[in-house]
Amino acid sequence: MTSDVDGDTTELSRPARRQAEIAAYVVEHGSVSANDLVEAFGVSVMTVHRDLDELERQGVVRKYRGGVSAQPTSVFESNVAYRLNTAQTEKAALARHARAMIEPGMSVMLDDSTSALALVDLFEGIMPLTVATNFLPAITKLTALRDITLLALGGIYSATHDSFGGMPCAEAVEALHTDLLFCSVSAVSPAHAYHQEEEIVLVKRAMLRSAKTKVLLVDHAKLQRTALHRLAPLTDFDVVVVDEKTPDDLIQPLRDHGATVEVAKL
Amino acid sequence: MTSDVDGDTTELSRPARRQAEIAAYVVEHGSVSANDLVEAFGVSVMTVHRDLDELERQGVVRKYRGGVSAQPTSVFESNVAYRLNTAQTEKAALARHARAMIEPGMSVMLDDSTSALALVDLFEGIMPLTVATNFLPAITKLTALRDITLLALGGIYSATHDSFGGMPCAEAVEALHTDLLFCSVSAVSPAHAYHQEEEIVLVKRAMLRSAKTKVLLVDHAKLQRTALHRLAPLTDFDVVVVDEKTPDDLIQPLRDHGATVEVAKL
DNA sequence: ATAACGTAACACTAGAAGACGGTAAGAGAC
DNA sequence: GTCTCTTACCGTCTTCTAGTGTTACGTTAT
Numbered sequence: 001m002t003s004d005v006d007g008d009t010t011e012l013s014r015p016a017r018r019q020a021e022i023a024a025y026v027v028e029h030g031s032v033s034a035n036d037l038v039e040a041f042g043v044s045v046m047t048v049h050r051d052l053d054e055l056e057r058q059g060v061v062r063k064y065r066g067g068v069s070a071q072p073t074s075v076f077e078s079n080v081a082y083r084l085n086t087a088q089t090e091k092a093a094l095a096r097h098a099r100a101m102i103e104p105g106m107s108v109m110l111d112d113s114t115s116a117l118a119l120v121d122l123f124e125g126i127m128p129l130t131v132a133t134n135f136l137p138a139i140t141k142l143t144a145l146r147d148i149t150l151l152a153l154g155g156i157y158s159a160t161h162d163s164f165g166g167m168p169c170a171e172a173v174e175a176l177h178t179d180l181l182f183c184s185v186s187a188v189s190p191a192h193a194y195h196q197e198e199e200i201v202l203v204k205r206a207m208l209r210s211a212k213t214k215v216l217l218v219d220h221a222k223l224q225r226t227a228l229h230r231l232a233p234l235t236d237f238d239v240v241v242v243d244e245k246t247p248d249d250l251i252q253p254l255r256d257h258g259a260t261v262e263v264a265k266l
Numbered sequence: 267m268t269s270d271v272d273g274d275t276t277e278l279s280r281p282a283r284r285q286a287e288i289a290a291y292v293v294e295h296g297s298v299s300a301n302d303l304v305e306a307f308g309v310s311v312m313t314v315h316r317d318l319d320e321l322e323r324q325g326v327v328r329k330y331r332g333g334v335s336a337q338p339t340s341v342f343e344s345n346v347a348y349r350l351n352t353a354q355t356e357k358a359a360l361a362r363h364a365r366a367m368i369e370p371g372m373s374v375m376l377d378d379s380t381s382a383l384a385l386v387d388l389f390e391g392i393m394p395l396t397v398a399t400n401f402l403p404a405i406t407k408l409t410a411l412r413d414i415t416l417l418a419l420g421g422i423y424s425a426t427h428d429s430f431g432g433m434p435c436a437e438a439v440e441a442l443h444t445d446l447l448f449c450s451v452s453a454v455s456p457a458h459a460y461h462q463e464e465e466i467v468l469v470k471r472a473m474l475r476s477a478k479t480k481v482l483l484v485d486h487a488k489l490q491r492t493a494l495h496r497l498a499p500l501t502d503f504d505v506v507v508v509d510e511k512t513p514d515d516l517i518q519p520l521r522d523h524g525a526t527v528e529v530a531k532l
Numbered sequence: 533a534t535a536a537c538g539t540a541a542c543a544c545t546a547g548a549a550g551a552c553g554g555t556a557a558g559a560g561a562c
Numbered sequence: 563g564t565c566t567c568t569t570a571c572c573g574t575c576t577t578c579t580a581g582t583g584t585t586a587c588g589t590t591a592t
Contacts, residue, residue, distance in 0.1 A: 047551080
């Protein structure tokens with residue numbers, strides 16, 4: 001196990017991937033020692049410690065003498081590296097579908113989701129464009145693009161999400177009103193969207209208030225999970241986009257509750 | 267001038283440095299053809315074009331078929347690459363002096379100046395710290411540091427400054443109140459601080475209102491120049507720090523006008 | 533129409549940054 | 563006090579990507 005050869009994992013650097021795997025391992029086992037990890041991953045103690053330091057910086061694990069223990073699952077699931085590992089092809093499909101909704105000259109808001117990040121790569125060709133986001137990787141990418149007016153949403157930096165949040169961010173969002181919003185969440189029930197973290201919910205709610213057309217990007221894995229905080233009813237979104245792998249019997253309930261669901265083709 | 271051999275230029279990557287030099291060349295000559303630049307800098311046409319594209323993205327030159335022309339000097343002087351090339355040792359000294367004013371636990375605001383950027387490198391050891399800034403290079407550096415609460419000041423991205431500005435940024439600043447502010451300007455008269463760009467002035471003024479102790483970092487070159495917009499009287503700053511190379515007869519007038527001037531030792 | 537100029541695509545290179553392990557010194561448990 | 567775990571430092575290695583030129587293809591002016 002710890003299969004490190006899985007075809008489609010070409011997005012992350014080797015250490016980042018290993019760290020994500022270590023995080024998963026720790027979450028699964030609750031708490032483990034450094035030496036366990038040395039054996040499990042075949043690297044030196046040094047490297048294990050470095051990885052753990054990084055994971056601790058991101059808030060995913062807690063180190064103590066003799067080993068590490070997992071933090072509440074929620075933060076693991078929030079971890080950027082973990083999210084980048086997950087369902088990349090689905091996200092690419094969602095992004096392509098989303099792109100078709102954008103016309104040159106529009107203003108677009110993106111939240112700190114990896115789905116939204118995939119969308120950034122598709123912006124060439126629909127410029128000019130105004131883009132507002134609180135997601136640092138997206139900001140970095142967008143600075144390089146001419147003909148894009150980038151509006152960075154500031155706030156308190158979160159290493160776990162690699163994005164800005166908190167009240168300052170919510171306030172920055174309030175001051176705007178964009179044509180479009182693309183966002184994602186961690187879980188979707190037939191009637192509602194959910195997220196684990198209150199802070200993030202705060203910002204996403206503000207975003208929902210600050211856009212004309214709201215689009216929710218959902219890969220099928222999200223439909224079979226739940227999370228602590230209820231973000232909003234799906235009817236608050238103008239469109240819910242799911243990927244093609246989503247079973248029909250999971251889509252239908254959404255529609256029954258009044259949501260407008262579109263399917264993104266791979 | 268256009269002295270391209272100046273010993274201490276070790277901060278910028280080769281292309282960035284060449285671009286700065288090309289910018290200077292264009293500013294000096296008003297308008298030149300791509301081929302002129304090929305000869306002047308001994309690189310291929312392709313590279314020249316790429317450099318010019320980048321400079322155009324930053325707003326420093328305007329391309330047209332057959333060559334490029336310079337934009338108003340002000341934007342050239344605002345250009346980040348240009349500023350990074352200038353007076354690095356002085357800025358390092360100013361930063362070291364500034365560092366001594368910071369105590370662990372304080373909240374610090376930094377503007378989009380290269381002097382402030384130098385300060386970021388000295389933060390290790392005085393953590394924890396809360397740092398607020400609108401300068402992207404500073405933000406990037408700070409994300410890597412644990413024990414620093416980073417508060418990004420969002421706003422409209424300016425490629426020329428590599429920072430965020432405009433009204434959204436000013437509003438974000440208004441919402442704060444930090445213990446310290448370190449900032450810089452482009453010109454200093456005996457009584458006032460000046461800057462070329464109105465937009466930037468807007469943000470800096472907001473910053474001045476949002477900090478308890480305000481520190482102005484000035485390398486001696488600034489004292490013999492002027493700029494369009496008057497930012498504030500020097501007495502609005504609690505301390506004005508100048509570098510050691512500043513002639514006394516330039517310092518005295520500042521003091522005569524009531525400013526508190528400190529000299530940073532190399 | 534043709535020549536000059538600009539752009540896009542490709543491939544090569546060099547340099548830097550990252551990643552890793554080993555050893556030795558430090559800190560903490562028992 | 564002793565043992566174990568952790569950190570710090572250093573040197574090496576590799577990996578990666580930014581930078582560049584070449585060639586071939588558009589584009590625009592005259």
